[in-house]
Amino acid sequence: MSNKKFCIFGPSYKGERSRSIHLIYDAAKRMGLDVYVLPKRKLLGYIDENGIFKFRSLDPDIVLDEIDVFYFRMVTGIIDGRTKARYRIFPEMITFAKYLHFQLGKKVYDSFLLRPDPNFTKITNMYLLSQNGIPNIQTWFFLNKKQVLKHLHFIKFPIIIKPANGTQGRGVKRFDTKEEFIEYLKNEESIIFYPNIIQTAIENDGDYRLVVIGDQVVAALWKKRDPNKIVANMSQGNNAIPIKPDKELEELAVKSAKILGIDFAGVDIIEDKITGKRYVLEVNLSPQIFYSTKYSNVSIAEEFVKFIIEKS
Secondary structure, X not given: OOOOEEEEEEOOOOOHHHHHHHHHHHHHHHOOOEXXXXXXXXXXXXXXXXXXXXXXXXXXOOOHHHOOEXXXXXXXXXXXXXXXXXXXXXXXXXXXXXXXXXXXXXXXXXXXXXXXXXXXXXXXXXXXXXXXXXXXOOEEEOOOHHHHHHOHHHOOOOEEEEEOOOOOOOOOEEEOOHHHHHHHHHHOOOOOOOOEEEEEOOOOOEEEEEEEEOOEEEEEEEEEOOOOOOOOOHHHOOEEEEOOOOHHHHHHHHHHHHHHOOOEEEEEEEEOOOOXXXXXXXXXXXXXXXXXXXXXXXXXXXXXXXXXXXXX
């Protein structure tokens, strides 16, 4: 695949959020690919005079027809610069992926975008995983505070509240008692409950991150949670150590990614320190690999580019 053109689509390629992009970009360059980055804001969708739906790059250096492989990165949402509100634009990105693959004949990763029913929220993914025998933590979904207060008798404490969208561990809160939670709901006037989810708190010292590419675990870490933090995310200042995953961990991670049809996934698995039972916390569709690379000493970006070259 030497001298083939590889385009990373989605990011603006600046700031801390793009460190994983830089790793993939640099790895692809080292491995002989011509690499381009196309931000979402430089993509134009339109219907032409013949009624045909098309897309065009607003970057004059990027001609969609001339690119061989596209990698979609961080395309599940966009943040309003003024209000900081987060909007989902995934349906448009699915349309673009299908246009590239089915109309232009291009290779697209992650290929789950091409499925008839791609899933892209924690809730839809949890549904698919649970339907296929993957152990999920007991979870509740509510639309507003009134609904939550009315059905508190269903909920087993302690609990965790977290956003249904990926936030790298931000916005997660823990409540040990029903009374504490009720007080929070009554006093926090600005809270918009949806799309938060409630989960039973699993007692733990951290959790596992397994990076899955294709049907292989290429890196595995134990993320040790700081006792003063609720989450074990490395982006929130927690440390991690590389591990050799046991067969159960490996199979759970690979099976979860396969069920969701994800080629490149970051699978988070938590183990109850009291019962020893393991649960899949989340399957990240666009895993941040900066910290996973740093702590595992595995060039995850190179492993991914090798996968692309082999499949393409």
